[in-house]
Amino acid sequence: MTVRSDTVVDARVCDPRVDGAPDGWSEFACTAGPHAVWEPELLRIEGWLTRNPPLLVTVHDTDGIVVALSALVCRPTRTPRYAPRRARRGPMWAEVAQPWLSGLPGVVRRPGVSGDHLRVAVRSAERALARRLGAGLAGLFYRGVGSDLLPELIGRGRIHRRTDPSAVLDNTFSSVDEWLASLSKSRRAGLRRQHRRAEADPALVVRGGPGRTDIDAAAVAGLLNDHRARFPTPAGDTRSPIAAPYVEAFVRRPDVHTLTYHDTDGRLLALNTLLDHHDVVVKQHWAALPPEEGGRQGLYFDAYVRAVRWCIAHGRPRISSGRGKLDVKTSLGFTPRDVHGVIAPRPVMGR
Amino acid sequence: MWNSLASRLWRAAYLRAVSSAFATVPLYRETWALHGRTDPVLVPDRTGSNGGALAADTVQRRLVDTAPLAGGSTEPDPARGLAGLLTHATQRRSHRLVVVVDAAVTRPPTGLPSGSRGCVLHPDAATPLDDGPVLREIVDTLRRGERVLAVGEDKNLDALSAALRSAEPPTELPPPDRVPHHRIDSLTGGPFGLLHDPLLGYLGVLRDCGRWHVDCRHVYVRETTGGLAFTVLDRTSPRLVDVLVGGGVPGEVQACPRHGSPVIET
Numbered sequence: 001m002t003v004r005s006d007t008v009v010d011a012r013v014c015d016p017r018v019d020g021a022p023d024g025w026s027e028f029a030c031t032a033g034p035h036a037v038w039e040p041e042l043l044r045i046e047g048w049l050t051r052n053p054p055l056l057v058t059v060h061d062t063d064g065i066v067v068a069l070s071a072l073v074c075r076p077t078r079t080p081r082y083a084p085r086r087a088r089r090g091p092m093w094a095e096v097a098q099p100w101l102s103g104l105p106g107v108v109r110r111p112g113v114s115g116d117h118l119r120v121a122v123r124s125a126e127r128a129l130a131r132r133l134g135a136g137l138a139g140l141f142y143r144g145v146g147s148d149l150l151p152e153l154i155g156r157g158r159i160h161r162r163t164d165p166s167a168v169l170d171n172t173f174s175s176v177d178e179w180l181a182s183l184s185k186s187r188r189a190g191l192r193r194q195h196r197r198a199e200a201d202p203a204l205v206v207r208g209g210p211g212r213t214d215i216d217a218a219a220v221a222g223l224l225n226d227h228r229a230r231f232p233t234p235a236g237d238t239r240s241p242i243a244a245p246y247v248e249a250f251v252r253r254p255d256v257h258t259l260t261y262h263d264t265d266g267r268l269l270a271l272n273t274l275l276d277h278h279d280v281v282v283k284q285h286w287a288a289l290p291p292e293e294g295g296r297q298g299l300y301f302d303a304y305v306r307a308v309r310w311c312i313a314h315g316r317p318r319i320s321s322g323r324g325k326l327d328v329k330t331s332l333g334f335t336p337r338d339v340h341g342v343i344a345p346r347p348v349m350g351r
Numbered sequence: 352m353w354n355s356l357a358s359r360l361w362r363a364a365y366l367r368a369v370s371s372a373f374a375t376v377p378l379y380r381e382t383w384a385l386h387g388r389t390d391p392v393l394v395p396d397r398t399g400s401n402g403g404a405l406a407a408d409t410v411q412r413r414l415v416d417t418a419p420l421a422g423g424s425t426e427p428d429p430a431r432g433l434a435g436l437l438t439h440a441t442q443r444r445s446h447r448l449v450v451v452v453d454a455a456v457t458r459p460p461t462g463l464p465s466g467s468r469g470c471v472l473h474p475d476a477a478t479p480l481d482d483g484p485v486l487r488e489i490v491d492t493l494r495r496g497e498r499v500l501a502v503g504e505d506k507n508l509d510a511l512s513a514a515l516r517s518a519e520p521p522t523e524l525p526p527p528d529r530v531p532h533h534r535i536d537s538l539t540g541g542p543f544g545l546l547h548d549p550l551l552g553y554l555g556v557l558r559d560c561g562r563w564h565v566d567c568r569h570v571y572v573r574e575t576t577g578g579l580a581f582t583v584l585d586r587t588s589p590r591l592v593d594v595l596v597g598g599g600v601p602g603e604v605q606a607c608p609r610h611g612s613p614v615i616e617t
Contacts (some may be wrong), residue, residue, distance in 0.1 A: 017384070018394070018395050021523075045385060048381075048384035048385060049380060049381065049384070080375065080419065080420035080421035080422075081374045081375050081420065082373075082375065082380055082420070084372055084374070085373075085394075243377070243381065244381075245381050245385055345507065
């Protein structure tokens with residue numbers, strides 16, 4: 001579907017389940033460098049195996065894609081079914097978000113695009129979504145909007161609120177010891193102890209690296225979903241369980257680093273994924289068995305030590321560890337960054 | 352008469368099962384959406400393999416994913432469908448006791464006519480030396496002059512007959528009626544027989560016309576490039592749709608010229 005706006009841009013809505021990657025996506029991926037979860041093939045798998053499938057909205061000008069939005073089509077009913085193959089009528093809203101990137105927006109732009117250019121492009125994408133989803137669309141909800149993007153999304157008739165901040169560590173360190181030295185004495189000692197214990201444990205098999213092919217995707221998906229199920233579901237959480245085929249394709253990517261902890265019987269005890277990025281590395285999924293089921297204490301902190309060590313070694317400027325557990329993350333040197341939610345009701349979409 | 356209306360209704364029931372499985376059951380959603388299938392076409396521009404049918408061992412391995420998202424059992428019932436086929440499988444209308452002699456069947460058949468009871472006997476227990484409760488119950492029922500029907504593989508039924516002949520105290524017991532069940536790759540000519548699969552249960556029956564009739568009220572079968580694919584229509588969990596039983600046996604689905612209902616030829 002193509003909508004030609006009055007300005008310089010075209011907005012296209014692509015359903016990754018059945019459509020190929022948008023024109024110019026590979027060039028856009030090279031210049032904008034979105035995180036791994038934006039890959040259309042991953043969106044295709046995710047779309048088929050979720051209740052709220054993502055649509056990929058791209059806005060083009062003569063130089064290619066200006067901005068890309070990931071919009072989850074959500075409905076108020078929560079029946080235990082996957083998303084229908086064809087769009088149905090009825091009330092719905094779209095969440096512009098990347099469900100597996102906590103604290104980051106569902107908007108990626110070409111470097112250098114900002115101000116009015118970005119504003120026009122986003123409004124064009126909104127109009128395209130409204131046309132695609134029809135009369136049942138109640139509005140758009142932008143999640144994880146940072147302070148840099150906020151001015152282009154707010155406007156008359158739009159509602160915006162500050163939500164839980166995300167935690168970001170600015171990598172100004174030359175070594176892990178320098179990072180540890182910046183922390184409180186008790187946290188520093190605790191991190192060293194946990195890391196030493198994990199390294200010395202003969203019954204613990206720790207493996208990490210990019211493009212892992214030795215991972216049992218079903219076990220990983222099971223551990224992630226069980227871990228999520230142990231905590232209360234946040235209000236308004238529209239995410240579906242993670243499916244094994246998605247994990248299988250995801251961990252094989254070269255920009256996805258997966259750290260796994262197994263016992264000597266091969267049972268997966270904990271895992272952490274790290275999305276490599278030239279600007280913001282994302283410390284993404286964390287899941288662990290509880291101690292009463294055989295899990296180990298302290299692996300959460302060991303994973304932080306390993307993640308920070310990797311980022312320092314590879315010169316990445318920032319690490320984001322998403323929202324939640326801010327007190328713990330602050331004690332690890334992370335600083336809170338403002339995150340906003342913006343609602344664009346249907347009457348003001350595209351305006 | 353297997354007229355076009357009955358055939359269309361049968362096909363419609365199958366399409367409903369496929370549609371429901373695609374919308375709610377992880378195994379089929381993953382397999383069909385990510386790898387595509389050909390019939391019915393659910394995912395545009397994707398063709399899939401074996402017409403979207405799945406090998407029985409694949410389904411067996413992933414039974415946990417055959418329950419719908421709303422939840423349900425993941426335990427197959429190997430005795431499913433037996434009760435509905437017994438009227439065509441034997442010449443008697445009912446039996447006091449129906450015994451399934453098969454290692455794969457662990458629970459008695461359900462849905463038997465009133466007055467009939469079902470039980471299972473492990474083949475290892477069908478020996479003259481065994482004095483288990485099932486064997487005692489069979490002997491007692493036969494001694495009372497009531498009818499017993501034994502269902503299982505030929506060798507197991509032979510073992511049961513031998514065990515009954517040597518039952519203590521020695522008396523002249525009438526032999527139980529017997530209906531052998533067969534896997535799809537070893538169908539024989541009868542005179543009696545049932546088509547059985549340990550995962551899907553009882554799928555068809557050998558009728559007096561000498562053809563293998565599909566249990567079309569509860570089972571759908573279609574031809575695929577991988578072989579005959581069976582669908583259990585009336586069981587929601589575990590959902591068993593387009594399963595290539597016996598590793599995929601080539602065959603044809605036709606209408607029986609005598610009864611008009613669907614039959615398979617392998």
